Amino acid sequence: MHKKKAIAIFIIIAVVINLFGCTQKSEPISKTEYMLGTIATVTLFDSDNENILDKVFQRINEIEQRMSVNIEESDISKLNQNAGKEAVEVHEDVYYVLEMAKKYAQISNGAYEPTIGPLVDLWAIGTEDEKIPEDKEIKIALERIGFNNLQLLGNNKAFLKKEGMKVDLGGIAKGYAADEVNRILTENGVKRAIIDLGGNVYVKGLKEDGSKWRVGIQNPFEVRGNHIGIITLSNKAVVTSGDYERYFEEEGIRYHHILDRNTGYPARNEVAGVSVITDNSMVADALSTALFVLGVDKGLELVESMENVDVIYITKDYKVYISSGIKDNFKLSDEQFTLVKSQEER
Structure with a gap:
């Protein structure tokens, strides 16, 4: 019986800044701590006030x-x-x-x-x-x-x-924490920032040149930092759940941490990773788990019934399914994958 321990992947979405030419006139300031069971990083692009970062992490600690x-x-x-x-x-x-x-x-x-x-x-x-x-x-x-x-x-x-x-x-708690961080930043006059609480990402405002942020969606079959595509966003949360984050293997079967209350076992379906895009990090956090468990068909149906919520599904057969609201904002960059824009195209 062979048992393989996975290395925990904390930051599951990479915000692609340098790769796509985000030039800043002033140096950003950033702070990173291990909180909420993950690596939390907050970066400010239009402020050099480190007291704001202290307030942010005090609030995360309270939560x-x-x-x-x-x-x-x-x-x-x-x-x-x-x-x-x-x-x-x-x-x-x-x-x-x-x-x-x-x-x-x-x-x-x-x-x-x-x-x-x-x-x-x-x-x-x-x-x-x-x-x-x-x-x-x-x-x-x-x-x-x-x-x-x-x-x-x-x-x-x-x-x-x-x-x-x-x-x-x-x-859901990391999502709430990200929303609270965003509130504190707004109250302190910060307009451009990236909040990353272990892959629970919120991109605030626009880049200094007026363009939107570009967020890389993690390839669930590769090590951290390899993305399958880019989504352009402003003032949005992106939260991902995947079967590669925390798991162990026994007799060739992967047992991951996203559990299905209907079976008592880790959710078993075609999904390798799911990313939820919406205005509110807490909503995205809860839905990322729900949509992983529901699978592609039921998940897309739920998302299309909701306002201001979108999803990117990556399946084990290297297909990518996206909801209708982001068809103009997402670009597939890895040729191993096939983009399916609607259920009818499957």
């Missing part, structure tokens, strides 16, 4: 301290510890993110599932304890999962109805 399942005193940990017992009052930030998490769980019919925690713990992918669980273990975990049993009672009070339930905001 992590309140929402991380790995911090025993976080609001989310307290909510989980009281599952099936009593309601817990959480910070208004946490309550808002729980509301949004439940909203997108409903929209995606559970493809994005904020109470996936028992299953995440069981598989433990990306840790020293990762393993293929036994069927009986998966069955027990699935009985403890269900966003309808996450009750939001008002006055910032939340309750998990079943003992053993566990909220995990790993699929």
Whole structure:
């Protein structure tokens, strides 16, 4: 039995600046820290005020301290510890993110599932304890999962109805943090910036020459930095989920970290990677997980029913599917891949 450990890929979308001739009159300033379980980098292109960057990372730290399942005193940990017992009052930030998490769980019919925690713990992918669980273990975990049993009672009070339930905001908290970073930058007069929270990218404003930013979409079959195409954007979030980010292999089968609540196993479909493009990083974060689980057909159908949301799917047979809203903004650059612009063209 052969088991291969994957190297975690934190930055899954490369913002292509130098390659495409973005010339700046002044030197940008940047700060990088390991936060929210990933590498977070914020770069300002029209300000040399490092105090702004300090404010940004203080805010990210606040969010992590309140929402991380790995911090025993976080609001989310307290909510989980009281599952099936009593309601817990959480910070208004946490309550808002729980509301949004439940909203997108409903929209995606559970493809994005904020109470996936028992299953995440069981598989433990990306840790020293990762393993293929036994069927009986998966069955027990699935009985403890269900966003309808996450009750939001008002006055910032939340309750998990079943003992053993566990909220995990790993699929949405980084997006919320990116939105908060963007808010702080705007309030401090920053008009041009790139926010990258472990591949959760937001491109703010325009480049100094007035053109849009060019963002490279990661090739899921190659090492980090190899892109399959470029999308041009301004004031947009791009969030990617892929089966290459965190995984292990056993007997030739890859077990990745994007879990399907319907089966209890990592989602198995034709998708290798999915990138969501929209105005709001938190929305893009939740939808990137949901759309990966849903697959190409159902995912495109959902996206086309929503306003200001677009998607780029990369499948295991080297095809790229894009939603209608970005047909003029995306350019395929890798000849190994075939671009399919609509379901009818498949």
